[in-house]
Amino acid sequence: MLSFLVxxxxxxxxxxxxxxxxxxPNSVGAPRSGALAEFSPPAGAAPKAAVVVLPGCGGVVAHDxxxxxxxxxxxxxxxxxxxxxxxxxxxxxNRGVLVPPEAQARDAFDGAAYLRxxxxxxxxxxxxxxxxxxxxxxxxAVLAGVVRRRDxxxxxxxxxxxxxxxxxxxxLESDTLILIGSADDWTPVARCERWRDQAQPNxxxxxxxxxxxxxxxxxxxxxxxxxxxxxxxxxxTAAADAIAETQAFFAARLRPY
Numbered sequence: 001m002l003s004f005l006v007x008x009x010x011x012x013x014x015x016x017x018x019x020x021x022x023x024x025p026n027s028v029g030a031p032r033s034g035a036l037a038e039f040s041p042p043a044g045a046a047p048k049a050a051v052v053v054l055p056g057c058g059g060v061v062a063h064d065x066x067x068x069x070x071x072x073x074x075x076x077x078x079x080x081x082x083x084x085x086x087x088x089x090x091x092x093x094n095r096g097v098l099v100p101p102e103a104q105a106r107d108a109f110d111g112a113a114y115l116r117x118x119x120x121x122x123x124x125x126x127x128x129x130x131x132x133x134x135x136x137x138x139x140x141a142v143l144a145g146v147v148r149r150r151d152x153x154x155x156x157x158x159x160x161x162x163x164x165x166x167x168x169x170x171x172l173e174s175d176t177l178i179l180i181g182s183a184d185d186w187t188p189v190a191r192c193e194r195w196r197d198q199a200q201p202n203x204x205x206x207x208x209x210x211x212x213x214x215x216x217x218x219x220x221x222x223x224x225x226x227x228x229x230x231x232x233x234x235x236x237t238a239a240a241d242a243i244a245e246t247q248a249f250f251a252a253r254l255r256p257y
Contacts, residue, residue, distance in 0.1 A: 023114035028079070032065055036086055037111060039118075040068040040078040049156070049254035050077040050115040051127040052108045054134030056217070057093040057228075059084050063221050067129065074247060076127070076254065077119070079111045083137075093228040096133050101164065104130075104137035105147040113152060125156035125254045128174075129246065132187065132216065135163025135178075139195065142174040144202070157253035159246050162216050165192040171200035177207045177249045179242045181214025186230040209245060211238035218242065 029035025038060065042048070051071045055064045060082045068078040083104040084092055092098045112126040130138040138160040140146050146169065148154055155174040162180045164187050178196065180189050189210055196208045215224055217232040219242055224233030 022110045023079075028114065031068060036082050037114070038065070038068065038080045040072045040080070042075050042077050043073050044075060047077040047119060047124070048075050049125045049127065049250075050079065050112070050119075051129055051250065051254070052111045052115070052155075053078055053080040054104055054108055054128070054130035054137050055080065055082070056132035056134055057096060058091045063131070063217075063219070066221060070243070071129075074250070076250070077115055079115055081107050081111050083107045092133065096136070096164070099133075101133065101137040101140045101166075102147055104134060105141035108137065108141050108155075109148055109152055112155065123153075126153075127250050127254050128155045128158040129161070130159075130163065131161045131219075132163065135160035135187075136166075139163050139165060139176075139178075142172050142176050142204075143168070143170040144173040145170050148173070157250055159249060161219060161242065162187050163192065165195035168195060168198045168200070171202035172204045172206060173202065175205040175249075175253055177205075177209075177245065179209050179211070179218075179245060181211045181216065181218045181235065181238060183213050184216040184218075186216040186232065207245075207249070209242075211235060211241070214238040 023037055028037045028039050031038050031040045053064055053067055060080055064080050068080050071078040083099055087099055089098055108128055116124050128138055138158050142158045158174045159177045162184055178192055180192055182189055199206055214235040215232050218235045219239040220234045
């Protein structure tokens with residue numbers, strides 16, 4: 001069933017992430033199919049561009065599928081990738097190192113390659129969007145020399161919603177937008193502010209927006225609640241603005257070459 005070939009290489013008791021072998025029609029399904037990657041075609045005819053969607057620690061849920069639908073309405077092909085089940089984990093909440101952000105970012109590049117091959121458009125611009133753990137992976141994918149192989153193009157634009165923000169190790173190679181709430185107790189805004197301040201844009205745009213009083217998962221489909229030891233949930237005003245910011249950011253950058 002899977003072209004996602006799982007190869008575990010672990011040392012001692014330290015957990016490690018499996019590697020994936022890319023995507024093909026056997027591992028990619030329709031929207032809401034439960035496949036390891038769910039493809040949403042763009043509204044209308046041929047896509048003008050595509051976007052890879054990386055979920056948070058809970059795996060692919062209604063929130064990620066809502067975003068795929070939204071991206072489709074904007075005219076993009078969307079690919080929602082489940083990075084956890086192929087590695088033996090239904091979710092990784094509070095256990096994010098089980099599937100490190102670099103592994104999820106690697107899946108994103110493999111997904112982008114699949115999208116370009118599907119539409120026989122080698123130079124099709126591909127964007128990236130991720131949420132929480134997926135946003136953490138976005139911030140690995142945009143750094144030069146960290147995940148991307150030399151034979152594949154960088155993402156044309158990348159949006160990280162309330163991401164984990166590690167210390168920087170390389171300059172940017174993609175235009176990047178970070179959206180986060182000031183009251184986020186899971187991925188604190190101060191860490192991302194340090195990330196922003198230390199960033200080497202390297203000629204790329206870096207936009208950063210903080211929503212006062214907004215929690216983690218500010219664009220969630222549900223009202224604030226306790227989850228995995230954190231208070232998270234939707235802020236309708238922040239969500240509406242973040243969606244508009246995302247649409248504008250992609251529209252300005254995901255144009256056919």
